[in-house]
Amino acid sequence: MVDVAANPSLLPTLTPEEVRRLDRRHVFHSWSAQAKIDPVPVVAAEGARITTDDGRTYVDFTSQLVNVNIGYQHPRLVAAIQEQAARMTTVSPAMANDMRSAAAAAIAELAPGDLNMVFFTNGGAEATENAVRMARLHTGRQKVLAAYRSYHGATAGAISLTGEPRRWGSEPAVPGVVHYFGPYLYRSNFHATTEQEECERALQHLRDIIAAEGPHHIAALISETVVGTNGILVPPDGYLAGVRAICDEFGIVMIADEVMAGFGRAGEWFAIDHWGVTPDLICFAKGVNSGYVPLGGVIISDRIAASFQDEPYPGGLTYSGHPLACASAVASIEIFKDEGIIERARDLGEGVIGPRLRGLMEKHPSVGEVRGLGVFWAVELVSDRATRAPLASMAEVTAACKAAGMWPFVAGNRLHIVPPLVITEEELDDGLRALDTALDVADAACVV
Template identity: 65%
Template sequence: MTDISSDDLKAAGAKVFADDRAHVFHSWSAQGAISPLPIAGAEGSWFWDYDGNRYLDFSSQLVNTNIGHQHPKVVAAIQEQAGRLCTIAPQFANDVRGEAARLIAELAPGDLDYVFFTNGGAEANENAVRMARLHTGRSKVLSAYRSYHGSTSTAIALTGDPRRWANDAVGQSTGGVVHFFGPHLYRSHFHASTEAEECERALLHLEQVIQYEGPATIAAIVLETIVGTAGVLVPPPGYLAGVRALCDKYGIVYIADEVMAGFARSGRWFAVDHWDVTPDLITFAKGSNSGYIPVGGVIISQRIRDTFDQRVYPGGLTYSGHPLACASIVATIDAMREEGVVEHAARLGEEVFGPALRELAAKHPSVGEVRGVGAFWALDLVKNQDTREMLVPYNAAGADAAPMNELGAAMKARGVWPFINFNRLHVVPPCNITEADARKGLEALDEALEVADRYTV
């Protein structure tokens, strides 16, 4: 679009905005209260609007463009596949479908050797829970309060953040889900003072929930390996191994939700690899192909797969294993391997994000805690570091959310697009962001935090 005049670009942007406002119904929004920014293009870690403003994508859109925007190898693979075979129904065998499943199974831990493809993460969690219920013959599912698992009926019931509330109110959430508190030392529910105490007490709490609910009624425990939108909560050492042990003790299926944490985001292919834990099912989506084509899936262990060896699995999707999506997964995994994206994300966490964000915490009174790993970080912002009072209230909206809205505006004014949720600012750029761009974003964050500092006491 470089040959188009600025006036023509602005006119094109105005038409995009007009069409959007006239006809597009947006998710998670009051339709009359939003003003979507028209986007003209993107490349690598950057995107830009029709007015020529460029933004460093410190949000990876919805924490999914792990390999950046418009990666040439992935784009070429989609184009080549489109020229060869755009679609074929799920009941057929297809070359890229089989190759994508094989590559994912090779990356997954243990004997998780089978893949059921979906169109995204919510459907992956829906089907994982269905598999667990059918496998065990039980109905209940446990999930954490601080969590997000999607917005379809079972997935939103699993979700522990406030987006579930409105769905509960109109009966959209399904029953059979029980929530519990996961570990979060900075805001501990267990009066813990060390990671070891938090781990031990969180596991004791989980076992008590299992016992009071009735172990023979519980089909699965669903956990984000690293809690994503609800705060980038990295579990303490031993916690996931303890969950695995509880599942084994009571015959419960362990489902690891890696929709956000998987495929390089944490500096490993799967976040469970940090703790050498093998779940029974892993759900994935986002980073598996950076969202270039809608896709997700469930990675299935041998024993869960064997349940359906002679028994029909009662679920399916028209676009399960879509050839364009699978071709993009193959190309993404190949590119990540060739370019060392997983290793690069790990190095960024250890040498760039971790040290720099901890320096910001020491400098800015609004930063209560820094936590994260790889290209997956969050700042927990507070009014007071001693009391740890949140900078804005839980589920803040309207005027209550003003400090975080002003912080976000300050970052955008400096050419960096942030990811903000309640009192947290997440640092989640593409996993292959250059060190120079990463530091550029961190400099903008340093300046923008002065806005948050004004609200501290």
């Protein structure tokens, strides 16, 4: 055995200047024109705060990519990963492993209905890819319905499912994906004036799409239970139950993409639990272990799993069910239970975040709508409440948030309020005060 104590660290210690220089020279960043970005080095993070290389500390209202649900450097989760690294770092997915078995059992126990098996991936995009593959093989059909206001990942299949403009650069896409409009009352595609009208008309629109595409050709419908990056759109009551009924009527596999909304973000283990609906497949990642080690997967119903009992499933990944990742998921779920994090997220949404944001809406004419649940909220900014014209000057609002000590999540004309679920009320208050200040900047560009 190597005496670790007698050996110096193999890891370099870089100055902030070296980090920036090497980043510019060697790191190719996603979704970016490389010459037009200057990523800020984060030198420390703990709980719900991050510290950048200039020594400034911010309340993080982004949870990075809405994934650090348990907060940064949770000591129990870090210790669990260290413990597992000392036991076993890796093993083939063709073999059984204690942490893989334990993680699958723990995740299946949380899932609704008969979703009892788990296929592990490295992240959300691979989860949606494999869920669609399972649905196509199970049904023998090829078409897949996906919403326009959606993001399902950036691999070839996942970006084809994605409805928002980020898919454009990857087209022509994988064939067979048909997009539809989901409910969004504030900017209704269906000229609805109430939640009930929006629900009914969105479901009728879905039926019309299915009729036009041929229900016997449609393998699956995939949707984000609560739409994430495209607006934190909470479906009206009755919508998901209606989707479930339509899928049952036509033999379509219902896939719930819970990559962002799952594991406490919406105040339940899975957001779909709010509406008591059981899909056929659930895609997860992000909050399952807060990104401490890459992990995602598909939770599979008994009915879908039965298709692959005697016929092999034609898919796999070298790191499927990686022991370090699975150990972190097992530990994270236990921490969530021990520390009441799901209940805390629900209470923060109902008792603190929702009321505070609605108060800001009353104060600031630039706020067109506030919506969300759990620790998953959007503040939609407009330049004119009457016309609902989106606010264009988001760069100034972003800068104002940072100047006031809050790191914001900006998507289109929206500020998403998505801090770690473990954020303290004091930290939340600091971040919301910063938001209040930034909304003054938005108001200056608003028609009153």
